[in-house]
Each structure stands twice: as C-alpha cells, then as structure tokens.
Amino acid sequence: MANFEKAKSLGDWMNQRLGLDTVMRVMAYEYWIPKNINFLWAMGMILAMMFGVMLVSGIFLLMYYKPDAALAFDSVNYTIMTEVGYGWLWRHVHGVAASVVFLVIYIHMFTGIYYGSYKKGREMIWITGMLLFVTFSAEAFSGYMLPWGQMSYWAGMVITNLFSFGSLELNGVVEWIRGDYVPGDAFILRFFMLHVLLLPLAIMALIGLHFGALRIPHVNNQDGEEIDFDEAAKLYKEGKKKESKVIPFHPVFLSKDVFVMGVFLIFFFYLVFYHYGFALDPVNFDPADGLKTPAHIYPEWYFLWSYEILRPFSKDIGLIAFGFAQVAFFLLPFLDKSPNAVPASRRGLFNIWFWVMLVDMIVLSVMGKLPPEGAWNVIGLLSALTFIGLWIALPIITKLEKKV
Amino acid sequence: MAVNENRRDFLGMALGGFTAVGGIISLGAMKASWDPLPSVKAAGFTTIDISGAKAGQLNVEKWRGKPIFVLKKTPDMKPHDRDIVIGKDRFHISIGLCTHLGCIPSYFPKKSEFICACHGGIFDVNGEVVKAPPPSPLVIPPFRLDGSKLVLGEEGDEYKKLKAAGLVA
Numbered sequence: 001m002a003n004f005e006k007a008k009s010l011g012d013w014m015n016q017r018l019g020l021d022t023v024m025r026v027m028a029y030e031y032w033i034p035k036n037i038n039f040l041w042a043m044g045m046i047l048a049m050m051f052g053v054m055l056v057s058g059i060f061l062l063m064y065y066k067p068d069a070a071l072a073f074d075s076v077n078y079t080i081m082t083e084v085g086y087g088w089l090w091r092h093v094h095g096v097a098a099s100v101v102f103l104v105i106y107i108h109m110f111t112g113i114y115y116g117s118y119k120k121g122r123e124m125i126w127i128t129g130m131l132l133f134v135t136f137s138a139e140a141f142s143g144y145m146l147p148w149g150q151m152s153y154w155a156g157m158v159i160t161n162l163f164s165f166g167s168l169e170l171n172g173v174v175e176w177i178r179g180d181y182v183p184g185d186a187f188i189l190r191f192f193m194l195h196v197l198l199l200p201l202a203i204m205a206l207i208g209l210h211f212g213a214l215r216i217p218h219v220n221n222q223d224g225e226e227i228d229f230d231e232a233a234k235l236y237k238e239g240k241k242k243e244s245k246v247i248p249f250h251p252v253f254l255s256k257d258v259f260v261m262g263v264f265l266i267f268f269f270y271l272v273f274y275h276y277g278f279a280l281d282p283v284n285f286d287p288a289d290g291l292k293t294p295a296h297i298y299p300e301w302y303f304l305w306s307y308e309i310l311r312p313f314s315k316d317i318g319l320i321a322f323g324f325a326q327v328a329f330f331l332l333p334f335l336d337k338s339p340n341a342v343p344a345s346r347r348g349l350f351n352i353w354f355w356v357m358l359v360d361m362i363v364l365s366v367m368g369k370l371p372p373e374g375a376w377n378v379i380g381l382l383s384a385l386t387f388i389g390l391w392i393a394l395p396i397i398t399k400l401e402k403k404v
Numbered sequence: 405m406a407v408n409e410n411r412r413d414f415l416g417m418a419l420g421g422f423t424a425v426g427g428i429i430s431l432g433a434m435k436a437s438w439d440p441l442p443s444v445k446a447a448g449f450t451t452i453d454i455s456g457a458k459a460g461q462l463n464v465e466k467w468r469g470k471p472i473f474v475l476k477k478t479p480d481m482k483p484h485d486r487d488i489v490i491g492k493d494r495f496h497i498s499i500g501l502c503t504h505l506g507c508i509p510s511y512f513p514k515k516s517e518f519i520c521a522c523h524g525g526i527f528d529v530n531g532e533v534v535k536a537p538p539p540s541p542l543v544i545p546p547f548r549l550d551g552s553k554l555v556l557g558e559e560g561d562e563y564k565k566l567k568a569a570g571l572v573a
Contacts, residue, residue, distance in 0.1 A: 154507065158522065161506040167539060176435075180444050182469035190438065291464060291471045293508040297522050311523050315504055315539040372524035 027215070028250035032229050032236070034221035035247055041219065042260035043108040048207065049261055050101045057094040058196070060087075065146065067192035069185045072148035073287045092276040098140055099279040100268060102302035105133060113332070114354060116224055116341035121217035123333040128210040130330045135202050140300070142195035148188060149284030150294050156183040156191075158297070166316040182290055224342035296371055304368030305361045309388075311372060312381035321384060328391045335391065338398040346404055349397040353390060360386045448557045454495060455552035462511040464500060467545060467556040471500035471508055473518075475529060481516065484530040486544065486571050488562065490552055497554070498531045498542035503573075509542075518542070544572040 007013035015021050064084050066075040080087035109129070112118055118126035141159065145152045160177050164170045179186025218229055227245050235244035247253055271278075283294045299307050310322040340347055344354040360383050367380040450467040457463055457476040465472040475496040477487065487494040500508050502520040509518035509527060517534065518527040526535040531542030548560025559567070566572050 157501075158505040158507065175440055176438055178440075179438055180440050180469065181448065184444075184469060186441065186444070290469050291466060291508070293510075293521065295521050297507065311537070314536045318537060371521070377524070 024250075029248050030233065031215065031249035032233050032246035033219050033249050033253040034225075034227055035245055036221040036223060036225065037219065038222060039260050040107065040111040042257045043104050043111060045254075045257040046104050046261055046264050047101065047108065050097055050104065051203065051207065054094060054097050054101070055200070057090040057097065060084075060090040061094060062196060065192075067146070067188050069148060069188055069288070072146060072188060076147040077285065089272075092272050092279075094143075095279040096268070096272045096276050098143060099300065099302070100271065101136065102140070102300075104264075105136065106302070109133070109329075110354075110358060113357075114344045115220055115222065116336075116343070116347075117220040118333045119336065119341040122214075122220065122341075124213040125210065125217070126333050127330065128206055128213050132203065132206045132210055133329075134326075135199055135206060137303070139195060139199045139203065140302070142191040142199065144300065145183075145188065145191045146195065147284060148288045149281075150286045150288060150292075151281050151284040151297065153183055153288035153290065154293055154297050155299060156187060160187075162319065162322075166319045183288075220341070222343065224340070298369050301365060301369070304366075305364040305387075308364040308368035308380050309384045311368070312377060312384050321388060324388065324391075332394075335394045336398045337395050338401040338403075340401060340404050342404055347401060350401060353394060353397060356386070357390050360390065450556045451550070452554050452556065453552060454490070454497075454554055457493075457495070459493075460513060462513075465556075467499075472545060472556065473498050473500040473511070473531075473542070475511070477529065481529055484532075485569065486530050486532075486541070486566065488544075488547075488549075488554075490549065496529055496531060497544060497547065499545050500542070502527075502538055503533075503540045503542065504538040540573055 004016055007016060011020075061080060064075060064080050064087065066072055076091070080091055084090075112126065112129070141155070145156050156178075160174050160183070163177055164174050175181060178184070179190060218227070221227065225245075229246065232244050232246040235241075236246055236248070241247075281300075283297075286294075298304065306322060306325045309325045310318045312318070313321055336350075338347065338350065344351045363379065363383045364387065367376055367383060370376045372380070448468050450465070452465045452467075452472070452474070454463075454474055454476070457474060459476045460478040460481075461476070463474040465474060473496065477483075477494045477496060481494075483494060484496075486496065488497050489495075500518075502509050502522065502525050504520065504523055504525050507520050507522035509520040509525065511518050516529045518529075518531075520526070520538070523537050524535065525533070525538040527538070527542055528534050531544075533539075533541060544563070544566060545556050546559045547563050548555045548558040549562055563572070
C-alpha cells in the first residue's frame with residue numbers, strides 16, 4: 001500500500017489521493033501560453049463556455065419536452081413557452097446559443113487557417129476540431145427536428161433523403177434511418193436520443209481530445225514564431241516576466257479569456273433578450289404537415305454555404321460536390337504543402353486564397369438563402385465552382401510558396 | 405518464456421475474436437432495432453376512390469405519410485405511356501415528392517406543370533422532368549386497380565406492366 005501521511009489540510013488530503021497539484025501544474029500553472037496572441041485566441045474558451053450554457057438550458061427544456069409526433073409541437077410552443085416559469089428563457093438561450101456557437105466556430109476555424117495553426121505538430125488539433133464541427137452540426141440538426149414544426153419536418157425529409165445517395169436509390173437506407181416511410185414518431189424519438197445523449201457524449205469526449213491535442217504542440221502565436229517553451233518558462237519562473245515570451249494558462253491567460261468571454265456574453269444576452277427572432281424561424285411555428293411543403297425552405301444560416309454547393313448541380317453531381325465540401329476542410333493540413341506556419345498575410349498567394357475562400361463562403365451563404373431563380377442560380381453555380389476550384393488549387397499554390 | 409508468451413497471445417486472440425463476433429452480432433440487433441416497426445409496415449396500404457375526380461384538377465391523397473398526386477387528364481393533354489387508364493379516363497398518379505430531395509412540388513394548372521420551390525425542379529403533367537435538378541420522373545406508387553378504386557401499396561397487373569416497361573420511376 002502507498003504511504004499516506006496525516007493530512008495538514010483538506011487540500012492536502014485530496015492532493016495525496018488525487019495528485020491535484022500535478023494535474024494543476026501540467027494543465028494550468030505551468031501550461032505556457034505565448035504572450036503574442038490576440039482576442040481571436042479566446043474563441044475556444046468561449047465555445048467551451050457556450051457548450052455549458054447549452055447543457056444547462058437543455059436540461060431544463062428536457063424536463064418538459066415530449067418526443068412524440070402528436071405532442072412535441074405543443075410541449076415546446078405551449079407548455080415550455082407559456083406555462084413553465086422562465087421556460088421561454090431556456091428556449092431562447094438554447095436556440096440563440098446554437099446559432100451563435102456556429103458563428104464562433106467559423107471565427108475559430110478561420111483564425112486557425114489564417115495563422116497556420118494546423119501545421120507543424122498541430123494537425124491533430126485541426127482534425128479533432130473538424131470532428132467537433134461535424135458532431136456540432138449533427139447536434140444542431142437533430143435539435144432542429146425536436147419542435148416538430150414545418151421546417152423541422154421538411155428539413156428532416158430533405159436531409160434524410162441525402163442518404164439514398166442519388167442514383168444509387170438506396171431508399172431502404174432512408175426508411176431505415178427514419179424508422180418509417182416518412183419522418184414520424186420513430187424519427188423524433190431517435191433524433192431526440194441522439195440530441196440529448198449520444199451526440200453530447202461524443203462532443204464531450206472530443207472537447208477533451210481537442211484540448212489535450214493542444215497541450216504538447218502548445219498554442220500558436222500571431223507571428224508563427226517557434227518559441228523555446230522551456231527557456232521562456234525558465235525566465236518566467238525566475239521572475240523575469242517581462243523578458244519571457246510566455247504566461248501560464250492559469251491564472252494569467254484565463255483572466256484575459258474571461259474578459260473576452262464577458263464582452264461576448266453582453267452580445268449574447270443582448271441577442272437572447274432583444275433579438276432572439278433570428279434563431280427561431282417563423283415557418284417553424286406551423287406544426288409539421290406531411291402534405292404541405294413550405295413555399296421556400298432553407299437551412300439555418302450556418303449550413304447555407306454547404307447547401308448552396310449541393311443546389312446548383314444535378315442530383316448526383318450535387319451530392320458529390322456536397323460530400324466534397326464536407327471532407328475538404330478535414331484535409332487542410334495535408335493539402336497545404338508549404339513549410340510556412342506563419343500568418344497568411346506573409347504567404348503571398350495563400351493570402352489571396354484565404355480571402356477568396358472567406359468571401360466565397362459568404363457569397364454561397366447569401367445565395368443559399370435566396371430562391372433558386374435566374375441570376376441567383378448563376379452566381380450560386382459560379383461560387384460553388386470557385387469553392388471546389390480553390391481546394392484543387394491549394395496544393396499547387398502552397399507548393400510554389402517560398403519559405404519565409 | 406517463449407511458450408508462455410504464445411499462450412498469452414492465444415488467450416488474447418481467443419478473447420479478441422470472441423468479443424469481435426459478439427460485437428458484430430449485436431450490430432445486427434442494433435440495425436434491426438432501427439428498422440420500421442411491423443405496425444408501421446402493416447399500415448402501408450390505402451384504398452382511394454378516384455371515380456369522382458374532375459379533369460385538370462389535382463387531388464392529393466395520403467399514403468404511407470406521403471402525398472399522392474391524382475390528376476385526371478383533360479382531353480387536350482396528350483396521352484402518355486405512364487397514364488393509368490380506367491375506362492375512357494386517363495389518370496396521372498404519382499408520389500408527390502420531388503425525386504431530388506423530397507419536397508412537394510406545387511401544381512400550376514395554367515402551365516400544366518409541377519414546380520418544386522425547394523431547388524427549382526419542374527415536372528410536366530406526366531411527371532416527366534422538364535428542368536433539373538430532379539434526376540428522374542415522379543415515382544408511380546405500387547397500386548392495384550379495383551374497379552374505379554385504387555389500392556396503394558399492392559402491386560397489381562397494371563403496375564407490374566408499367567414496372568416491366570421501366571416506367572414507374
């Protein structure tokens with residue numbers, strides 16, 4: 001048996017049994033973060049916090065929600081919204097958070113792309129991050145089914161139909177996913193299970209992995225400078241905090257994060273209390289009706305760009321383009337052949353690539369919301385082709401890039 | 405010690421193999437749990453009476469939760485191989501879901517076209533594609549003729565003929 005001494009305090013008692021000092025030293029007090037970063041490096045902690053916000057608001061919604069085709073709509077729009085004390089608050093917080101989380105995810109992603117934070121040992125951070133993007137997308141979609149309004153039903157119909165894989169006509173697979181010929185009771189219950197159990201479990205595991213994947217390569221910095229963390233840490237511990245290029249994760253870096261989180265929360269609660277409407281589509285306040293498609297259906301804003309890649313093409317080509325768009329970002333660390341892990345502004349052609357990609361995704365998102373008619377079709381098609389072209393061009397232009 | 409290690413390898417492989425087989429079998433159970441329930445499948449037959457239909461006017465029936473288009477063709481609409489003929493009347497009958505991703509196209513009697521608002525697909529009164537993205541015509545559901553009644557979900561002779569000719573989808 002290990003040797004335990006009489007504890008001097010509660011903290012000491014815990015520490016002897018759990019080794020908390022070591023954990024805190026490795027993950028906090030001596031987890032060195034470069035000084036040369038900006039507010040964009042706080043997005044990760046904002047996302048972690050928002051996951052907590054979704055979890056808490058979700059727990060309260062879960063206590064009144066009924067996953068049943070006949071009862072779901074009223075349990076949300078009548079019971080939760082009008083009867084449950086502050087039920088409206090949980091719903092608005094949950095809905096607005098779901099939307100805003102994607103805004104922060106996109107900022108987080110494009111920050112990583114701009115500063116080259118997916119290279120030189122940081123590939124696993126990028127890949128686990130993309131896995132989180134996919135699981136968050138599935139979480140958002142499954143949650144969108146639950147109020148069982150018109151948009152829930154028809155989004156469920158259209159998205160599950162993707163799994164017939166075009167001309168392969170795998171209608172059996174679609175019916176298997178739905179547990180019925182059309183979305184119904186079985187469909188709601190299984191998406192309810194995914195939304196409240198399986199996907200959140202996967203997200204929590206992936207957040208742990210994502211955070212852990214960052215520990216060894218360390219956080220990148222604004223100049224892509226390769227910091228000697230041992231030397232910088234030594235300076236810091238000697239008290240030469242000014243000369244050292246790093247600060248400890250806790251309490252110094254976190255205090256900066258908390259400031260950005262505070263600013264973000266002002267914006268967030270402003271939306272929750274005064275502008276929640278953007279996250280709750282008016283069409284979804286009509287109960288699901290399998291015999292009536294809404295005049296114009298479109299996904300939530302954060303899926304519009306990939307939806308618009310599907311839309312301008314014929315079915316099979318559209319599906320292939322859509323599939324391509326879903327996996328392309330995963331491959332970024334391997335398609336970028338340049339040895340430079342520095343900001344895009346110093347990378348010549350890649351800088352142009354970055355901004356064209358950003359603008360193209362915004363154009364795709366706008367086109368995805370507009371009805372598929374006339375000039376919008378042409379612009380949509382051109383921006384979808386641009387998106388695919390950019391990914392094909394990436395290995396070539398990064399190969400040509402000179403080492404800086 | 406080599407002998408012991410072989411023994412350990414064997415135990416490891418036996419345990420791993422046994423677990424893998426059990427895992428694969430349980431995947432079958434999980435797959436089956438997601439299949440449509442027998443009660444759902446049993447409810448998949450619907451009888452509709454189409455004798456009262458007015459020419460040129462679209463009726464929408466419901467079968468397996470899906471909308472079914474029933475359009476009695478007017479004399480000036482050209483006959484088509486996909487028509488279902490009852491006496492002198494010609495009908496277009498199809499599942500009213502766009503073959504692209506499953507939205508319900510709306511019928512515009514003046515243009516004699518079904519137009520899907522979701523992704524802009526257009527079908528004519530025979531369910532044939534006029535404008536992509538839909539890759540194939542509107543699907544004719546399995547049916548059996550019973551006088552002027554239509555039993556949806558059952559494959560009757562007329563349906564089998566259309567199917568053999570490759571005209572149902």
